[in-house]
Amino acid sequence: xxxxxxxxLSTAFTPMNLMMVFVGCFAGTFIGMLPGLGPxxxxxxxxxxxxxxxxxxxxxxxxxxxxxxxxxxSTSSILINAPGVAGxxxxxxxxxxxxxxxxxxxxxxxxxxASFTGGTVGAILLLAAAPALAHVALSFQSAxxxxxxxxxxxxxxxxxxxxxxxxxxxxxxxxxxxxxxGTDPSAGVQRFTFGSLNLVDGVSFLLLxxxxxxxxxxxMAVLKRDKHSEAAARxxxxxxxxxxxxxxxxRDIAPVVARSSILGFFVGVLPGAGATIASFLAYGAERSFxxxxxxxxxxxxxxxxxxxxxxxxxxxxxxxxxxxxxxGIPGSGTTAVMLGALISYGVQPGPRxxxxxxxxxxxxxxxxxxxxxxxLILNLPLIPYIARLLALPRQILTxxxxxxxxxxxxxxxxxxxxxxxMAGFALAAIVLRLLEFPMAPLILGFILGDxxxxxxxxxxxxxxxxxxxxxxxxxxxxxxxxxxLTLLAPLVRVVRQRRSAMLAGEGx
Amino acid sequence: MTLNRxxxxxxxxxxxxxxYGWQATGIDMFPGQEGEAFTPQTFPLALAIVGxxxxxxxxxxxxxxxxxxxEAWASYxxxxxxxxxxxxxxxxxxFTWLGFIVSTTLFLVAGYLILGERRPLVIGMASxxxxxxxxxxxxxxxxxxxxxxxxxxxWLW
Numbered sequence: 001x002x003x004x005x006x007x008x009l010s011t012a013f014t015p016m017n018l019m020m021v022f023v024g025c026f027a028g029t030f031i032g033m034l035p036g037l038g039p040x041x042x043x044x045x046x047x048x049x050x051x052x053x054x055x056x057x058x059x060x061x062x063x064x065x066x067x068x069x070x071x072x073x074s075t076s077s078i079l080i081n082a083p084g085v086a087g088x089x090x091x092x093x094x095x096x097x098x099x100x101x102x103x104x105x106x107x108x109x110x111x112x113x114a115s116f117t118g119g120t121v122g123a124i125l126l127l128a129a130a131p132a133l134a135h136v137a138l139s140f141q142s143a144x145x146x147x148x149x150x151x152x153x154x155x156x157x158x159x160x161x162x163x164x165x166x167x168x169x170x171x172x173x174x175x176x177x178x179x180x181x182g183t184d185p186s187a188g189v190q191r192f193t194f195g196s197l198n199l200v201d202g203v204s205f206l207l208l209x210x211x212x213x214x215x216x217x218x219x220m221a222v223l224k225r226d227k228h229s230e231a232a233a234r235x236x237x238x239x240x241x242x243x244x245x246x247x248x249x250x251r252d253i254a255p256v257v258a259r260s261s262i263l264g265f266f267v268g269v270l271p272g273a274g275a276t277i278a279s280f281l282a283y284g285a286e287r288s289f290x291x292x293x294x295x296x297x298x299x300x301x302x303x304x305x306x307x308x309x310x311x312x313x314x315x316x317x318x319x320x321x322x323x324x325x326x327x328g329i330p331g332s333g334t335t336a337v338m339l340g341a342l343i344s345y346g347v348q349p350g351p352r353x354x355x356x357x358x359x360x361x362x363x364x365x366x367x368x369x370x371x372x373x374x375x376l377i378l379n380l381p382l383i384p385y386i387a388r389l390l391a392l393p394r395q396i397l398t399x400x401x402x403x404x405x406x407x408x409x410x411x412x413x414x415x416x417x418x419x420x421x422m423a424g425f426a427l428a429a430i431v432l433r434l435l436e437f438p439m440a441p442l443i444l445g446f447i448l449g450d451x452x453x454x455x456x457x458x459x460x461x462x463x464x465x466x467x468x469x470x471x472x473x474x475x476x477x478x479x480x481x482x483x484x485l486t487l488l489a490p491l492v493r494v495v496r497q498r499r500s501a502m503l504a505g506e507g508x
Numbered sequence: 509m510t511l512n513r514x515x516x517x518x519x520x521x522x523x524x525x526x527x528y529g530w531q532a533t534g535i536d537m538f539p540g541q542e543g544e545a546f547t548p549q550t551f552p553l554a555l556a557i558v559g560x561x562x563x564x565x566x567x568x569x570x571x572x573x574x575x576x577x578x579e580a581w582a583s584y585x586x587x588x589x590x591x592x593x594x595x596x597x598x599x600x601x602x603f604t605w606l607g608f609i610v611s612t613t614l615f616l617v618a619g620y621l622i623l624g625e626r627r628p629l630v631i632g633m634a635s636x637x638x639x640x641x642x643x644x645x646x647x648x649x650x651x652x653x654x655x656x657x658x659x660x661x662x663w664l665w
Contacts, residue, residue, distance in 0.1 A: 184548040399619025419600030453551040465545030
């Protein structure tokens, strides 16, 4: 393991890769700040650039973009109350009131410090957890993998859209269906290509990710006549206030940060949960821990209320790399896009990544830590300048986002049919978003589709066509059991609510 | 009566699943493969069934609890989004013929105009200059090939 860490260190500390971390954090911060454009779009926009890189550099860049995007999201949450990322919605609860009271600088400094600590604790836990899990995962069979992937998809559906689980599951199935377009990987026959040569290779994941995230998010802002840039111009032209945080304040928030780091990491490891849930959980937990006097401050500019979600979302981002790197199963939309990128570099994530590409494995973990340092020492002072870019008028920014999304996909395939397909998928994504179908499960289903089919084929072939593989091994049975519980949990809640409503009705 | 959008979406997906499943039964197989435990049809057919069941579930759900009235779709800026989507289609259609520089410049200018930018200098800088800079970066620095334009073949080179 020490050898691996040293390999990772030497890979991560090459000038090229150090630059990647810096560029990634910077670009991520900028994209993450733009309301509507989240980390998935940020990463997707970066993929075409990284095609020529070696896998370690590519992943390092994207990990930097991921962190940067979350941090950028916090910045726009605090400054203009417009979270760029769902994971930073909870940040705005106390961050924006602080900014209104003239403490924007302090709020940003606390956000950066809390993110840094959360990310650091997360990276240390990842260092410990990932190799151990990778070791265990080597004994997994195809049935277990199938079960894990189905669990991942179900959990993402259950968590991304509470109350809309059916819609999220439908989106997942749509993603899986899109993944079957093209040449069948095992038999080599064409499926759903309608005789078109353009579809023989299937739909590229980059195309789908760009169309359903970057393009549709940019177009949704036009559709909803989003006028954020004026608010941004106002916020960024004003003074941010001092960035100093007093010693008492640090002492006050330190235990919050410690608790939220650990909570965030473990929530991040769970498939489907991720940064958004981690940040809300941490916020809720801290509010219930707080004294009666402190509780009143929550929502009105409490430093604890700001530190908790900021710490947790970064720790969760790190945690979400555990299933990606060790099992090859992404637990969130963002890590799903990263998985797609890794596969396109020719790297197969999973327990063998640890053995076959130790440089990639360790370099990513180490550069995550580097990314956190860079965010703290370089990005924080640059925030006032990056924020000024936010004031770039929407009518200039949107066509540029459209252009970079389209050309990014074109530069990979050199096929103009892809541009038409993107327009089609973007329109479909807009309609689905308006109908409240979440997009993250769709992209996750799409990316896992091939792997699910492959593992299903193996499991079915091994068990001679019988579905007994579902319960033959205790591990498989347990994972499927958890999947069913995840699906039933929302139902139980609905039934309980109905019953209590009925009881209340009878009592009254 | 307001239209129950969730119901329409659910029925739409039901129809889609049925069409998908019907298409899946037509996927080619090698002779003798029909009896195997897993064929190229297995996974798509399974998906069609799961999709159909989910769509039915959503249909029942949206009949029992109609969604709260959301924002009116009519209030959205559909014309602009439609024009932007059309300009994307046109960009794809003209790319090979006009070449990267001309088609990209036109696409960006169209985008700025659609979104209400009217200052000629801004439009010019953010389209021509940007396109040429991007083209130079891609072709001269990174060595990528970008379509020069079939239309100009013969009289420009």
